[in-house]
Amino acid sequence: MGDHHHGPAKGLKRWIFATNHKDIGTMYLWFSFAMFILGGSFAMIIRAELFQPGMQLIRPEFFNQMTTMHGLIMVFGAIMPSFVGLANWMIPMMIGAPDMALPRMNNWSFWILPPAFLLLASTLFMEGGGPAFGWTFYAPLSTTYAPPSVTFFIFGVHILGLSSIMGSINIVATVWNLRAPGMTWMKMPLFVWTWFITAYLLIAVMPVLAGLVTMMLMDIHFGTSFFSAAGGGDPVLFQHIFWFFGHPEVYIIILPAFGVVSQIIPTFARKPLFGYDSMVYATASIAFLSFIVWAHHMYTVGMPVSGELFFMYATMLIAVPTGVKVFNWISTMWRGSMTFETPMLFSIGFVVLFTIGGFTGLMLSIAPSDFQYHDSYFVVAHFHYVMVAGAVFSMTAAVYYWLPKWCGRMYNETMGKTHFWISFVGFNLAFFPQHFVGLAGMPRRIPDYALQFTDFNMMSSVGAFIYGGSQILFLYNVIATIVAGQPISDEKVWEGAEGLEWTVPTPAPFHTFAVPPQVK
Amino acid sequence: MCFKAKRRLTLALSSMSALLPLTAATAWAQDSKVNAINMPVGVTEVSASIYDLHMIIFWICVIIGVLVFGVMFYSIFAHRKSKGVVPATFHESTKVEIAWTVVPFLILLAMAVPATKTLIEIYDFDDAEMDILVTGFQWKWKYEYLQEDGENLKFFSNLRTPQDEIYNEEVKGEHYLLEVDEPLVVPVDTKVRLLVTANDVIHSWWVPDLAVKKDAIPGFINETWFKSTQVGIFRGQCAELCGKEHGFMPIVVHVVSKADYVDWLATKQSEAAEIKELMAQSFTLDELAERGKGVYQRSCLACHGANGEGGVGKAIAGSLLVTGAINGHLDSVVNGVPGTAMQAFGGQLNDVDMAAVITYQRNAFGNNMGDMVQPLDIFNFKKGQ
Missing domain, CATH: 1.10.760.10 (Cytochrome c-like domain)
Structure with missing residues (x-):
């Protein structure tokens, strides 16, 4: 390709001043993995405490800090940046662009993340402890009754919101402007489509989150009463604003995951994606619906019955486009010629477990039943099925799928498959019993529980340790691949792979598509 | 301080080693709540309708799941490269897409009907026979029986489980964490309206057997109600994270016969009078x-x-x-x-x-x-x- 003289700078400067989409993507991926391990270790502390009834290892106030930080770090530090990293690496290569449209902003949007999380993590060592009000930080527990460190939390959220908005603007600008000749909208790979839509969701709702934490800041330090009834405000207002951000947020997490799976399944089924058009429309419908269902997180706050009905019907509707997606993936597999390498295993695991999470989501949408499910472990089980078996499984699949392309070396397939099966068993052992205890009446976010929940909690803890431990295998496999994996040079890597990213050399050179390809 | 922490650690370790399979729960194996895997049917008409809704939607999901996963696993079994299958090339069909959009929509429509009916039933606050003001505090509940003459009966309901049980220095009792010093007492077959609010942060009053969960929000009063068809003791917990002791503010409701309720009320009122005298x-x-x-x-x-x-x-x-x-x-x-x-x-x-x-x-x-x-x-x- 004659690009070597444009190689990367040497040493630390390569990373600090990085403007190359692949380098920035790599940094995002490593950063998110570090956060995944940190958030995961908090989860291990939680599950160790819940291994049996009684307070064993930590105090209730620290337990609350752990559940809060686990949620915040996993959502904002692990899952979201990991998909941004993937977008950085793959979107230019998928649409035939030389780089992201705004490379310097790209650098900035990554480099403000580590300080933001340093700030957030440092609150754990502050007087009064870190945030202990749950990742949903409902007022007034997060305002009038919050530890002093809440101000640092607010600042941290501002910074990472800024990072997300800049990242999204970059993706939107790239997709609009840098598509190769002939790469029309309806030829774009589905991963690009899902991220394109996700980026708009982010631009729409991150400012809402920023506004919300600013209102908190005003309530705490400047004497306003947005969320205090004593001053004419309303604590429920907080929840409406939070979930107006929060519900689109869950689709921000899951849509790119849909995109990944829609790339991987056709490859290993050796058959084109079934219903490409309907997949695009379904993604857009889900994005639209995500804005009009927020109050289904709040069925018990005392809304009028008309409000409950509206949000119930709107929420039930989400099952339709989501169902379309699942049916399309299965039709893609149908009469294909399948093989089951690690990325395919994780994708099939995704389809099965995400669908289970979708079913419980449908159950949760039924407002009267939700009066029983709400804030119980049933909800915890539900969202871990969609967040972990959904987003994290698909992210894991993506790493195995594209890693050979990124570094020109093949990972160890046996170890990859082992990672999948341990993850699969551990995950289900951890989260399936949580449906039971939730239905039987165990509230979420409690550091100690009644004796009848003991057995399932023990199972859950054992499962969580297995799932957590399996990530060490993953880390080992990835490092071993990069350092000493078997070199490969086949451009396609996978027999059934289609798309522009598989037309560049393996490993992908520092600069790709300096000359735009012509798409037929 | 240091001594205490050390003792706690030893206790934790020793209880872990003594733990072996599932000690805590086996003692109460005769209790049907132990290792329950489903929502209770409960003791009110509303709780029974909610249970039915829950089971209908559950079975709909199971049937769809069996069909969808059945097709998928058949495909995984039959359409694999190792069996020498040549991949088909079809990749769209408008007819199928329409079918699998319309059919789920119709199923949802069918589901929405009973859900709406139950919801409207739950929202019918009329004809309550008595009103109780429930106030959430960090970390206890206050119950105030609203009386026509303004002489309201009120008391706090605190966790009764001793700290020594929580910190594993004593054997945990049968109703560990689900016991209070003063339960809410109500008569059977009576529509009890609860006015739910909070004093500090948001709490949520949840008793699964009564199928009532309502957020207690400072500065606002929410309404809910239940009408138990059975006498008995029903236990629940605060469901909304409300700070450090969120896991330690249980709810216990004693549903008693109407005659017993009258007696109880009289006793409580004379106790209140006694306190007045003591004062x-x-x-x-x-x-x-x-x-x-x-x-x-x-x-x-x-x-x-x-x-x-x-x-x-x-x-x-x-x-x-x-x-x-x-x-x-x-x-x-x-x-x-x-x-x-x-x-x-x-x-x-x-x-x-x-x-x-x-x-x-x-x-x-x-x-x-x-x-x-x-x-x-x-x-x-x-x-x-």
Whole structure:
């Protein structure tokens, strides 16, 4: 390709001043993995405490800090940046662009993340402890009754919101402007489509989150009463604003995951994606619906019955486009010629477990039943099925799928498959019993529980340790691949792979598509 | 401090080694709630309709799941490369897409009908036979039975499980964490309307058997109701994260026969009258300290520690406030300390209990002040502000 003289700078400067989409993507991926391990270790502390009834290892106030930080770090530090990293690496290569449209902003949007999380993590060592009000930080527990460190939390959220908005603007600008000749909208790979839509969701709702934490800041330090009834405000207002951000947020997490799976399944089924058009429309419908269902997180706050009905019907509707997606993936597999390498295993695991999470989501949408499910472990089980078996499984699949392309070396397939099966068993052992205890009446976010929940909690803890431990295998496999994996040079890597990213050399050179390809 | 932490660690380790398979729960294996895997049917008509809805949607999901996963697993089994299958090339069909959009939509429509019916039933607050004001506090519930004559009966309901059970220094009782000092008592077959609110942060009043979960929001009053068809004891917990002791504010509802309810109410009212009488009397220091010890354990211990050593709250032992002028001490207990977790107990404790606990604090944990306050002093203090 004659690009070597444009190689990367040497040493630390390569990373600090990085403007190359692949380098920035790599940094995002490593950063998110570090956060995944940190958030995961908090989860291990939680599950160790819940291994049996009684307070064993930590105090209730620290337990609350752990559940809060686990949620915040996993959502904002692990899952979201990991998909941004993937977008950085793959979107230019998928649409035939030389780089992201705004490379310097790209650098900035990554480099403000580590300080933001340093700030957030440092609150754990502050007087009064870190945030202990749950990742949903409902007022007034997060305002009038919050530890002093809440101000640092607010600042941290501002910074990472800024990072997300800049990242999204970059993706939107790239997709609009840098598509190769002939790469029309309806030829774009589905991963690009899902991220394109996700980026708009982010631009729409991150400012809402920023506004919300600013209102908190005003309530705490400047004497306003947005969320205090004593001053004419309303604590429920907080929840409406939070979930107006929060519900689109869950689709921000899951849509790119849909995109990944829609790339991987056709490859290993050796058959084109079934219903490409309907997949695009379904993604857009889900994005639209995500804005009009927020109050289904709040069925018990005392809304009028008309409000409950509206949000119930709107929420039930989400099952339709989501169902379309699942049916399309299965039709893609149908009469294909399948093989089951690690990325395919994780994708099939995704389809099965995400669908289970979708079913419980449908159950949760039924407002009267939700009066029983709400804030119980049933909800915890539900969202871990969609967040972990959904987003994290698909992210894991993506790493195995594209890693050979990124570094020109093949990972160890046996170890990859082992990672999948341990993850699969551990995950289900951890989260399936949580449906039971939730239905039987165990509230979420409690550091100690009644004796009848003991057995399932023990199972859950054992499962969580297995799932957590399996990530060490993953880390080992990835490092071993990069350092000493078997070199490969086949451009396609996978027999059934289609798309522009598989037309560049393996490993992908520092600069790709300096000359735009012509798409037929 | 250090000694305590160490002891806790040894206890944790020893209980882990002793744990072996599933010790805690097996003792209560005869109780049907142990290892329950489903929602209770409950004891109200509403809870039964909710259970039915839950089961209908559950079976719909199971059937769809079996079909979808069945097709997928058949495909995984049959359409694999190792069997020499040549991939087909089809990749779209408008007809199928329409079918699998319309059919789920119709299923949802069918599901929406009973859901709507039940929801409207739940929202029918009319014809309540009695009203109870439920107020969430950090971390206890207050129940106030609203009476026509304004002579409301009110009391607090605190966790009864001792700290020693929570910290594994004693064997855990059958209703560990689900037991209170004063349960909510209501008559059977009576539509009870609850007005739910909170004093500090948001709580949520949840009893699974009654299928009631309603957020308690400071500054706002939510309505909900239940009508139990069975007598019995029903247990629940706060469902909304409300701070440190969120896991330790249970709810216990005793549903009793109508006759028993009348008796109970009469007893409670005469108790209230008795307290009124006591408030006019004088006590010795020992009497006050004795009573105060119980009050301390119910109301102060969670934050200030079993030996007054402090925790979330400041230490009582050797405290300058407690060993200072009585009025300063009274002020912070009656009115709370704004901006901290110290609540205003003036409205929570009656004057006798207030006098008792103040006296106890001044004379326990090495605070040998030797002085005391009488209920009448409390009354005058409150009146004087």
